[in-house]
Amino acid sequence: MAISLAWGMCFIFGRLANVSFPIVGVIGAGQLARMMVPPAIDLGISLTLFAGSDSESGAQVAPHRVGSLTDFAAVLEWASSCDVVTFEHELIPQELISAIEASGTKVFPSADSFVYSQNKLVMREKMSELGLPNPRWQRYEGGTPELEFPLIAKRVSGGYDGRGVFVIEDLAVLKALHDSIGQTLLLEEKLDFDYEIAVMVARSPHGQAATWSPTLTVQRDGICTQTVTPIPNFSRALAAQTAQIALAIAQGIDLVGVMAVEIFVVGDRLIINELALRPHNSGHWTIEGAVTSQFEQHLRAVLNLPLGSTALVAQYAVMGNVIGIETDKSTDLYRPYLHLMARTPDLKIHQYMKELRPGRKVGHVTLLGSDLLHLRSEVSHAVDYLSGAIDE
């Protein structure tokens, strides 16, 4: 309570001379909220986070209130101090979003839009309705599926980074999974895709929309390890088609804010994988690699400001995730700066200041340039060195 009080005082003092600058409330205080802070500072926009604890990545660097998302009264009281409320993750009760809307505070994305980020079945239905390219899919309540094995089974809601997604080889395993989860599943054909890509799109309340260059998302164990933008050897026709899909979804679901569209590439076919209605790991390259970052653009969109240019500022932008590894050694994320900054003076390092756990994203690095082989190898070296996977 001392913390939110102190921050409240900062607000009042800081706004005296600039009375029309808005306050944006962000539900969630992870690294995505943290990365909204720099563009908010630049633009004079006040952020306030609704955090689970003071130690969260975003809460370390921004005004926040600590509370539980099940405490609707606390969230509504906090929201009443904001000009607009948005989110940095999907784990928000639908009823909470509706309650904030009902209280008269603007929420973007709206409850109606946000469901496509939260419920994979509703998302598939909507993509079909919009005539956009789904894999073959079905709702599964038990029994023998129409899709042939092997297939993909997904939790309808709550999964991310490969969690809640299962490759199913036969009926027995499917039934066992269904029994253990005890809920409707989404089944999808198991695609033999060539690679995975993502495209970020932003849209504002009055309908202005913009996409960034599509990006190659290199995956390992269901987690993105590296992105390459623009996608090497990707035809102009496919790039244009990617942008069209993203813009059609943004309009079709009445998006306000930024959204990631994850897509499988199978030959010259594009097939929609997932949606995330928030700033997304596959858009981190935009911080240095585009004129307007996804984080600044998200703030502009939810405030109904004109969107910024999404142009690339270099030939290539390569982003690498720093991911916690299994290790007995104590890992230090600061000490490696001495080596990395000397070796790669143009490397941009982003620390989330989270506790290291195996498989957890704790930071990322970005490198811009024209020599793609060099960029990718420097980025790989940097993330391995930061995470402690290599010692030199």
Next chain:
Amino acid sequence: MAISLAWGMCFIFGRLANVSFPIVGVIGAGQLARMMVPPAIDLGISLTLFAGSDSESGAQVAPHRVGSLTDFAAVLEWASSCDVVTFEHELIPQELISAIEASGTKVFPSADSFVYSQNKLVMREKMSELGLPNPRWQRYEGGTPELEFPLIAKRVSGGYDGRGVFVIEDLAVLKALHDSIGQTLLLEEKLDFDYEIAVMVARSPHGQAATWSPTLTVQRDGICTQTVTPIPNFSRALAAQTAQIALAIAQGIDLVGVMAVEIFVVGDRLIINELALRPHNSGHWTIEGAVTSQFEQHLRAVLNLPLGSTALVAQYAVMGNVIGIETDKSTDLYRPYLHLMARTPDLKIHQYMKELRPGRKVGHVTLLGSDLLHLRSEVSHAVDYLSGAIDE
């Protein structure tokens, strides 16, 4: 007190998992401290400011303690929580810097270096000693000067943005000024210079040093209104000479941190005007226009980390200062976003969130590109529109 306590708690929670990340203390909480916050967030470095009040530009967005620089005990107690202390302005008592050094906390720039930023006479003597190009100058304690009229008289310390600098036409005026100030003056020849430039240089404790491209500083009434980088029609030889001067000063005064060297160009001669041992308005273009900004570089330097690349990321970077004007109208710095962001989608806006007063810098904008005429006219339009000097 509630505020610093709350921030102190944030520190403790945030550092549990990342124990070797340093805390940098900044004396001063204006816009220069504010602009250190985004790179500090990126790198996981904790900042704490020593502020004059909670409402100051930097104090709005960073942990800080409020106090007076004459209260040495308070400053020393605050400094003892920092791994290194630095400054964002020159108005710091020398004795205070020495006292922090004596207490065992590292301070950069050191008291020995910082004097060249604070005392213009000592600076001139040092430049002469280093064999670097001064204007003709002399110490003035009264009587008839050796320099002919008209000449420039300067307060030895305390002036900035043209304050404390006087054009003197005759002996009577000089004597009157000397009587009214009641202190030694620095006299300099009045140069008929072609234009003014500045160059930023960074240097770390172990002697690594780097300069950014020299920049043209367009002045009006002694205040910089616009910078253009690189300087149009500036020869490679002059650019190299500018860098050599900056590097020679950095080494000669044992600089740690970033420094601006302001220079007069007279034909093909370069003559040193002023030094500022801190991030400087003439380096604001580096935030978007260089791989490493002056603010990130300052943090790297005072932490003895390897310096980042200072390469330009575009053909030209034009920066314009938003300066308060005399007006009866109420000026709103947010509402203009609707027009400016729509008109110039690649414009980058920086708000300092300071009270508007005539002649005061309250923000800046930066635009990158290749069409210099377009860049300069868009930047001029943007700053005039933000400050309220024009309505469309």
